[in-house]
Amino acid sequence: MPPRASDQSGRPSRSAAHRPVQVLIVVLATLAGMLPWTGTAQAHGTIINPASRAYQCWKTWGNQHTNPAMQQQDPMCWQAFQANPDTMWNWMSALRDGLAGQFQARTPDGQLCSNGLTRNDSLNQLGAWKQTTVSRNLTVQLYDQASHGADYFRVYVSKQGFNPATQRLGWGNLDFITQTGKYAPAQNISFNISTSGYTGHHILFVIWQASHQDQTYMWCSDVNFA
Numbered sequence: 001m002p003p004r005a006s007d008q009s010g011r012p013s014r015s016a017a018h019r020p021v022q023v024l025i026v027v028l029a030t031l032a033g034m035l036p037w038t039g040t041a042q043a044h045g046t047i048i049n050p051a052s053r054a055y056q057c058w059k060t061w062g063n064q065h066t067n068p069a070m071q072q073q074d075p076m077c078w079q080a081f082q083a084n085p086d087t088m089w090n091w092m093s094a095l096r097d098g099l100a101g102q103f104q105a106r107t108p109d110g111q112l113c114s115n116g117l118t119r120n121d122s123l124n125q126l127g128a129w130k131q132t133t134v135s136r137n138l139t140v141q142l143y144d145q146a147s148h149g150a151d152y153f154r155v156y157v158s159k160q161g162f163n164p165a166t167q168r169l170g171w172g173n174l175d176f177i178t179q180t181g182k183y184a185p186a187q188n189i190s191f192n193i194s195t196s197g198y199t200g201h202h203i204l205f206v207i208w209q210a211s212h213q214d215q216t217y218m219w220c221s222d223v224n225f226a
């Protein structure tokens with residue numbers, strides 16, 4: 001009985017005493033709720049070899065992005081930094097959720113290199129993007145800070161005769177190369193692809209369907225088939 005009496009008499013004062021604690025819990029819960037979001041916003045991935053457009057610009061110019069020499073030496077990165085530097089700072093975040101596999105229906109021609117993201121439209125612009133020299137059999141390398149794993153990758157190469165410097169990439173300009181199998185979560189995932197009949201500047205177009213949720217990434221990597 002003494003405990004119960006003490007309970008009842010203590011309730012109002014205890015409740016008042018707990019109010020700051022409850023507020024703190026709400027604050028902590030809110031912060032905790034924000035953590036995964038903040039984490040995923042800053043940590044995803046891209047194709048680092050052959051480098052996707054935003055990654056190549058970030059890697060080459062990220063630590064000297066105001067260097068005026070970029071305008072002459074790498075005009076496509078220059079225009080991308082002018083348009084929106086966040087495209088480069090967030091080279092890992094070119095994602096859309098909930099596409100339900102409707103990649104073509106929900107990605108208009110001319111917006112493939114930006115994954116249909118307005119903020120990354122600089123990546124669709126025409127010109128002399130820096131190219132990675134590759135051979136017909138090549139290794140494609142994903143770096144994913146978040147280790148999402150992959151349901152699959154779909155890989156395409158722009159058709160022979162298509163000129164990435166003067167033509168906006170549409171679905172009709174692509175040859176489908178392969179769709180990979182599933183990959184377990186890892187920061188580094190790489191796979192080999194085989195092509196034939198390509199020479200000169202092509203776009204390697206890769207779709208990454210991540211495994212943790214319906215999350216789709218699309219990138220253009222400029223390659224030179226030697």
Ligand SMILES: [Cu+2]
Pocket residue numbers: 040043044045146148
């Ligand atoms: Cu992610």
